[in-house]
Amino acid sequence: MKAADAPEKVAKSRPLQAVARIGLVIYGVVHLLVAYLAVQVATGDPPAGGAGGADKSGALQSIAKNTGGDVLLWLIAVGLGVSALWQLAEAVFGTRANRADLLLRAMNLGEAVLFGYLAYSAAKIAGGSSASSTDTAQQGLVGGLLTKSWGKPVVIALGVLVVLAALLIARHGLAKRFCRELDLAGTSRTTRTAATRLGQVGYTALGAVYGGAGVLLIVAAVQAQPKKATGLDAALRTLAAQPFGTVLLFLVAAGLTAFAAFSFFDARFRKAD
Numbered sequence: 001m002k003a004a005d006a007p008e009k010v011a012k013s014r015p016l017q018a019v020a021r022i023g024l025v026i027y028g029v030v031h032l033l034v035a036y037l038a039v040q041v042a043t044g045d046p047p048a049g050g051a052g053g054a055d056k057s058g059a060l061q062s063i064a065k066n067t068g069g070d071v072l073l074w075l076i077a078v079g080l081g082v083s084a085l086w087q088l089a090e091a092v093f094g095t096r097a098n099r100a101d102l103l104l105r106a107m108n109l110g111e112a113v114l115f116g117y118l119a120y121s122a123a124k125i126a127g128g129s130s131a132s133s134t135d136t137a138q139q140g141l142v143g144g145l146l147t148k149s150w151g152k153p154v155v156i157a158l159g160v161l162v163v164l165a166a167l168l169i170a171r172h173g174l175a176k177r178f179c180r181e182l183d184l185a186g187t188s189r190t191t192r193t194a195a196t197r198l199g200q201v202g203y204t205a206l207g208a209v210y211g212g213a214g215v216l217l218i219v220a221a222v223q224a225q226p227k228k229a230t231g232l233d234a235a236l237r238t239l240a241a242q243p244f245g246t247v248l249l250f251l252v253a254a255g256l257t258a259f260a261a262f263s264f265f266d267a268r269f270r271k272a273d
Contacts, residue, residue, distance in 0.1 A: 016082060021267040023083025023115065026076050028263030030118065033062060035256035041236050042249035060122050073126035077119045084115035104180060107172060110165070146221065155221035162214030166207045173203025178262075182269045195269065198262035205255020209235055 063069050063076070091108035145151035172178060178199045184192045212235035240249050 016086065019079060019082040020086035021270065023079035023081075023086075024263055024267035024270065026079045027083065027115065027118075028260040028267070030060070030076075031256050031260040031263065035253040035260065037062070038236050038249055038253040038256065041240050042246045042253070060118070060125055063125075070126045070128075073122045077123035077126060080115045080119035080122065084112045084119060087112035087115060103168065103172070104177065106168075152221050156218055159214050159217035159221060162217055163211050166209075166211035166214055168207075169210065170204045170207025173200045173207065176200060178203065178266075181271055182266070183271045184269055187269070191265075195262065195265040198258045198265065201255055202259025202262045205252060206259055208255070209252060212239065 060073065060076070063073055087108045091105045091112060145155050148154075176196055176199065179196060182195060184195060216235055216238065236249060236252065239245055239252065242248065
């Protein structure tokens with residue numbers, strides 16, 4: 001075996017893939033918790049996620065509050081960390097499904113970054129530290145940029161990129177592009193239909209939520225108010241303040257739940273050749 005082929009061989013080893021699939025299940029569970037926090041926002045109850053609020057960091061904080069939460073968070077950190085490596089390997093080497101598909105590779109790279117960040121956050125909380133929420137980190141970054149003379153156009157450009165990424169995520173779902181990474185051959189029609197519909201609904205909901213966060217980022221830059229650039233938590237709370245906001249939040253929670261359920265299918269049927 002050539003030295004250059006070693007990383008690909010390791011990435012496709014059965015033990016690593018088994019742990020990575022567990023990471024995908026964990027990723028689904030995190031989205032279930034975010035959906036639960038979204039319901040709390042809709043009903044007016046304060047999310048019990050510490051500084052994270054109704055976002056992924058808040059979901060991890062909520063786990064830490066339970067008995068044995070630190071042990072579970074270490075397991076989550078390992079699972080998501082290995083999943084991040086697997087997604088990175090998919091982005092670099094690709095399977096037959098995405099070897100020639102730049103969009104799928106970009107999705108894999110984005111998931112690798114997200115999984116890596118969540119793994120880091122889980123490990124930090126498990127170690128007894130208070131992990132900063134993505135909202136707080138984003139607010140600090142935007143605040144720093146807006147103090148610069150060139151900061152406003154940069155923040156607006158970042159907001160536009162987030163919106164474009166959100167549109168790609170939604171398109172990934174609506175066009176059923178995720179099916180290219182699943183090996184559903186030999187499964188029942190019910191299984192294929194369930195995986196496809198959950199992926200369509202889930203990715204579309206995910207795109208809508210992140211699109212809202214991107215719009216808030218642009219608004220923060222235009223109005224020079226960094227506090228408005230507070231990501232997922234602020235996007236959900238802004239949605240709650242709109243007419244029929246409670247209904248819309250319940251729909252978002254349902255969409256995130258669908259994405260969580262799809263993650264379980266993804267963990268089981270993701271191609272690994």
